[in-house]
Amino acid sequence: xxxxxxxxxxxxxPSLPGEPEGPVDLADERLQRGEGxxxxxxxxxxxxxxxxxxxxxxxxxxxxxxxxFYLEDPTFLSSSNLVNITLxxxxxxxxxxxxxxxxxxxxxxxxxxxxxxxAASVAAVLYVEQGRSLVLALVIGAGIGIAIxxxxxxxxxxxxxxxxxxxxxxxxxFQGLQxxxxxxxxxxxxxxxxxxAEFCRTKFLGDTFSYVLVVVIAGAYGATRLLLIxxxxxxxxxxxxTSLVVLxxxxxxxxxxxxxxxxxxxxxWGYSVVxxxxxxxxxxxxxxxxxxxxxxxxxxxxxxxxxxAGIKVDRMYVSAFALTxxxxxxxxxxxxxxxxxxxxxxxxxxxxxxxxxAAVIGGTSLFGGRGSAYSSMLGVIVLVAITSGLNRxxxxxxxxxxxxxxxxxxxxxxxxLARRTRATRGRG
Amino acid sequence: MTIxxxxxxxxxxxxxxxxxxxxxxxxxxxxVQALTDVDFHVDAGEVVALVGDNxxxxxxxxxxxxxxxxxxxxTIRVSGKTVKFPTPSSAQAAGIATVFQDLALCxxxxxxxxxxxxxxxxxxxxxxxxxxxxxxxxxxxxxxAKIPSVRIPMAGLSGGQRQTVAIARSLVGKPRVVMLDEPTxxxxxxxxxxxxxxxxxLRDDGLAVVLIxxxxxxxxxxxxxxxxxxxxxxxxELAIADATAENLVAAITGAADNVVTARAARRATVKxxx
Numbered sequence: 175x176x177x178x179x180x181x182x183x184x185x186x187x188p189s190l191p192g193e194p195e196g197p198v199d200l201a202d203e204r205l206q207r208g209e210g211x212x213x214x215x216x217x218x219x220x221x222x223x224x225x226x227x228x229x230x231x232x233x234x235x236x237x238x239x240x241x242x243f244y245l246e247d248p249t250f251l252s253s254s255n256l257v258n259i260t261l262x263x264x265x266x267x268x269x270x271x272x273x274x275x276x277x278x279x280x281x282x283x284x285x286x287x288x289x290x291x292x293a294a295s296v297a298a299v300l301y302v303e304q305g306r307s308l309v310l311a312l313v314i315g316a317g318i319g320i321a322i323x324x325x326x327x328x329x330x331x332x333x334x335x336x337x338x339x340x341x342x343x344x345x346x347x348f349q350g351l352q353x354x355x356x357x358x359x360x361x362x363x364x365x366x367x368x369x370x371a372e373f374c375r376t377k378f379l380g381d382t383f384s385y386v387l388v389v390v391i392a393g394a395y396g397a398t399r400l401l402l403i404x405x406x407x408x409x410x411x412x413x414x415x416t417s418l419v420v421l422x423x424x425x426x427x428x429x430x431x432x433x434x435x436x437x438x439x440x441x442x443w444g445y446s447v448v449x450x451x452x453x454x455x456x457x458x459x460x461x462x463x464x465x466x467x468x469x470x471x472x473x474x475x476x477x478x479x480x481x482x483a484g485i486k487v488d489r490m491y492v493s494a495f496a497l498t499x500x501x502x503x504x505x506x507x508x509x510x511x512x513x514x515x516x517x518x519x520x521x522x523x524x525x526x527x528x529x530x531x532a533a534v535i536g537g538t539s540l541f542g543g544r545g546s547a548y549s550s551m552l553g554v555i556v557l558v559a560i561t562s563g564l565n566r567x568x569x570x571x572x573x574x575x576x577x578x579x580x581x582x583x584x585x586x587x588x589x590x591l592a593r594r595t596r597a598t599r600g601r602g
Numbered sequence: 603m604t605i606x607x608x609x610x611x612x613x614x615x616x617x618x619x620x621x622x623x624x625x626x627x628x629x630x631x632x633x634v635q636a637l638t639d640v641d642f643h644v645d646a647g648e649v650v651a652l653v654g655d656n657x658x659x660x661x662x663x664x665x666x667x668x669x670x671x672x673x674x675x676x677t678i679r680v681s682g683k684t685v686k687f688p689t690p691s692s693a694q695a696a697g698i699a700t701v702f703q704d705l706a707l708c709x710x711x712x713x714x715x716x717x718x719x720x721x722x723x724x725x726x727x728x729x730x731x732x733x734x735x736x737x738x739x740x741x742x743x744x745x746x747a748k749i750p751s752v753r754i755p756m757a758g759l760s761g762g763q764r765q766t767v768a769i770a771r772s773l774v775g776k777p778r779v780v781m782l783d784e785p786t787x788x789x790x791x792x793x794x795x796x797x798x799x800x801x802x803x804l805r806d807d808g809l810a811v812v813l814i815x816x817x818x819x820x821x822x823x824x825x826x827x828x829x830x831x832x833x834x835x836x837x838x839e840l841a842i843a844d845a846t847a848e849n850l851v852a853a854i855t856g857a858a859d860n861v862v863t864a865r866a867a868r869r870a871t872v873k874x875x876x
Binding site for chain 1: 705707708710729732751752
């Protein structure tokens with residue numbers, strides 16, 4: 175999103191004689207930067223060489239996974255399987271989005287799985303066993319996640335226990351609470367015709383609507399970028415070239431359009447998938463373009479600097495843990511809808527590790543202050559695609575754990591190596 | 603808020619007398635009396651060097667002024683108005699900006715984000731990056747600061763550039779007094795000169811500058827007045843013309859008869875004999 179007010183932008187003073195003409199931010203002769211398309215490509219290459227890898231490794235990973243499993247079993251890339259992968263990815267992805275929040279802050283929440291299981295259990299008991307309304311059950315379920323996060327934040331800021339320990343304790347305690355809530359029954363089934371189950375399983379965008387949405391997304395992207403170019407030019411700053419924006423918009427239109435066409439051969443975009451994508455987009459804006467997000471990243475980078483800049487650091491910790499708890503609970507509720515049941519195994523280690531690993535595999539640093547909302551989406555696609563592929567070629571779940579572990583180690587190794595490169599190339 | 607213009611001398615000196623005046627400041631930590639009845643003042647458009655040996659109370663006085671430690675006794679006046687600094691943000695609000703020795707920058711954020719950290723400009727609750735970047739360039743230009751790009755992370759800048767950003771950041775809140783704690787301690791020859799130029803520019807823009815340092819060359823290069831603390835008390839106050847190296851050393855160590863002069867005398871006699 176681009177700032178819409180251009181009223182505060184005034185023309186800069188004319189450059190002094192003898193100074194190079196042009197945008198003020200490109201005036202320094204030491205700055206090596208090209209213009210236009212070629213310049214953008216050079217910039218990108220230099221960023222990679224400097225260790226600022228961003229989402230590049232995970233996108234290469236997704237391509238590699240697609241090729242490998244396609245060679246083993248061509249139906250892996252069939253429309254119906256891709257639709258299944260997107261639907262399965264949603265609950266993990268939402269939990270992982272919460273993990274990104276605490277990781278940006280430089281902390282960790284190991285209990286997201288337990289929170290998701292407890293929230294789903296409470297919602298299921300309220301909705302199925304006590305016959306309360308679905309909305310009430312969902313609100314209370316999500317509220318439990320927020321309450322647990324607030325508790326973590328309080329213990330972290332007031333008592334000073336490391337988040338690793340607090341959430342490890344939470345992992346055990348809330349799993350125990352989940353068993354108590356479920357009682358002797360052990361498993362609660364959710365009606366398949368309930369709103370939640372339909373939202374997560376059987377509701378899909380219609381053909382026409384999905385294409386309209388693709389055009390709207392590409393159009394919104396292009397419009398905000400063009401507005402940014404206009405604002406930057408008006409402020410006397412350098413701006414990306416218009417042709418690059420047009421090219422990128424066309425790429426989004428084409429890429430997303432083709433993906434939509436391909437998924438529409440099967441069932442198409444599930445409601446829950448669109449919901450998750452919307453959350454990722456929203457959190458991306460929150461992280462990059464709001465004061466709260468900026469302060470979150472600042473605390474993750476240097477707590478003391480953030481404190482001296484007047485940021486209320488304690489409030490950042492408490493709100494971040496609460497948001498993580500909320501996303502964990504929301505993910506648990508989506509699991510409940512997707513699987514149409516809650517059991518004692520809901521939210522157990524598989525969920526926990528997948529959600530945390532997805533955030534890291536997607537490119538969010540374990541060391542704090544570096545990452546993006548998209549990493550949860552990309553990372554979760556990697557892990558769910560691996561699971562789906564291994565299931566298709568019929569290997570044991572033991573192999574799946576080994577592969578997931580190896581992928582996680584690989585991702586963290588890339589992160590650590592990139593960090594070292596950044597240190598030597600001066601990219602933070 | 604906009605930072606296109608640095609505070610003018612007229613605006614900085616709106617009160618009568620010094621911009622900042624501290625009288626009878628005392629502070630103890632347990633049984634240690636760190637400051638006893640210390641007086642200190644600085645005028646607009648003046649650079650005052652605060653010097654002293656280790657343990658003389660420089661840092662304690664700086665922390666009192668930055669709002670890190672409230673004093674036990676004494677009054678602080680800003681532009682003639684009595685103020686209290688219970689927290690760092692209250693000192694900032696009163697127009698006292700501090701550049702700490704460790705700079706307190708976020709290496710993972712870019713220059714613009716660091717300059718405006720905690721004071722981000724927003725329009726419709728979204729951070730206005732374009733306007734912040736424009737103001738950042740405007741500010742850096744006024745300081746004649748040499749930063750190649752404001753969109754690279756702090757980690758990519760040299761020590762002098764980081765110091766420049768830290769000083770520039772202290773100006774975003776339109777302070778009247780800028781206090782610099784050992785600004786040249788970690789810098790090379792050329793970078794030190796750049797920071798000293800920057801300090802002179804702040805003075806010329808009508809700000810009151812407090813320079814805390816161990817470096818006598820820096821004191822003689824930019825200070826207008828030197829305040830020497832010794833064992834938590836005012837020792838001597840010197841106009842820069844009188845602040846020769848010998849005088850300063852004598853004031854810092856507390857006597858004309860000290861290790862440094864004894865050594866100089868010994869060398870002189872050795873030379874004579876030779």
